[in-house]
Amino acid sequence: MMALTKVKYCDGCQKDVEAVIVERPATYTFKGETFELIERVLQCPYCREDLYDELLDSETMRILTKLYEERVGLSLEEIKSIRGQYGLSMDLFSRILGWSKATIARYETGKYIPDNSHMQVLKKLKEKPETIDEYFKLNMHKFNEKEKRKILVKLNSYDQNIVEKNLVKLMNINYKMHEKTIDSGFRSFNFYKLVNMILFFAEEGIQKTKLMKLLFYSDFLNYKRNLISITGVPYVRLPYGPVPKDHDLLLSAIEKNEYIDIDYEYMNEYTFINIKAKRNFDDTLFNKEEIEILRQVKEFFKNYGSVAISEYSHNEDGWKYTQDRDIISYDFAETLSIGD
Numbered sequence: 001m002m003a004l005t006k007v008k009y010c011d012g013c014q015k016d017v018e019a020v021i022v023e024r025p026a027t028y029t030f031k032g033e034t035f036e037l038i039e040r041v042l043q044c045p046y047c048r049e050d051l052y053d054e055l056l057d058s059e060t061m062r063i064l065t066k067l068y069e070e071r072v073g074l075s076l077e078e079i080k081s082i083r084g085q086y087g088l089s090m091d092l093f094s095r096i097l098g099w100s101k102a103t104i105a106r107y108e109t110g111k112y113i114p115d116n117s118h119m120q121v122l123k124k125l126k127e128k129p130e131t132i133d134e135y136f137k138l139n140m141h142k143f144n145e146k147e148k149r150k151i152l153v154k155l156n157s158y159d160q161n162i163v164e165k166n167l168v169k170l171m172n173i174n175y176k177m178h179e180k181t182i183d184s185g186f187r188s189f190n191f192y193k194l195v196n197m198i199l200f201f202a203e204e205g206i207q208k209t210k211l212m213k214l215l216f217y218s219d220f221l222n223y224k225r226n227l228i229s230i231t232g233v234p235y236v237r238l239p240y241g242p243v244p245k246d247h248d249l250l251l252s253a254i255e256k257n258e259y260i261d262i263d264y265e266y267m268n269e270y271t272f273i274n275i276k277a278k279r280n281f282d283d284t285l286f287n288k289e290e291i292e293i294l295r296q297v298k299e300f301f302k303n304y305g306s307v308a309i310s311e312y313s314h315n316e317d318g319w320k321y322t323q324d325r326d327i328i329s330y331d332f333a334e335t336l337s338i339g340d
């Protein structure tokens, strides 16, 4: 028990008293929920009446708020992030839900905690963001055409974000089965490292076929020297050379996440696929030796076009002694024609 005192006027005793702070268990009903807590209150030492104290009162309120958040669900930070994930203005977001704009503003500033029914809605939007479509359908008639179009653009680009995130997840799962095996050069697949390796080679634009080979040579050269790959990517043998497993899916995941542009050029019966970096290479993801390998590989093949590098790769044991569409074992790095 705290032995602090404070001079207060007691209405019961009709005089100033040395009021004492006491701790005691209390039960409160807050937004329809019942909570047990230990509160601190000021008491008159003579008549034992509670004396109002603003500081202690707001302390109890804070405890209640915290207990409510813990039980019902979302913290202030989480509440704030919900509207942000759609990129919607307060005005549009509140009208989609059928709430007032002031309500959203109060929730996001932490001035009010949503009551239970509003909290359930926010929780649902947090856990399953796509459920906002249901609210939009329900309140669609309240928007004019221009607003409807604006909302649809926002919600569609949100769906697009989900697709992008899921593509990365998919690639991670796809490569996970090769983790810590010779297929991946004993490295866990690192999407961002691979992306940046591509950014390194595609800074000024590069043909896809050549890029695929440069990735292969970088990973295999690092394995040759250090018995571990750089990116954890498994490579398969295709007729025109080694390529990352499921490379089309991989490139499309990287493109959809806005790291690269993929351009198609048609000439006679040929299609040329060009890849160009849209962001800067982040060298902090690599160690010194890996950076050195990337530079060496780039330099070694700088005068090779797609056809030349394809033909060059056909002399590698990894390509010669692997069945078509099979994974090329990193064991073949030992006899890789480049590096010593």
Ligand SMILES: [Zn+2]
Pocket (backbone or CB within 6 Å): 010, 011, 012, 013, 014, 017, 044, 045, 046, 047, 048, 049
């Ligand atoms: Zn009193």
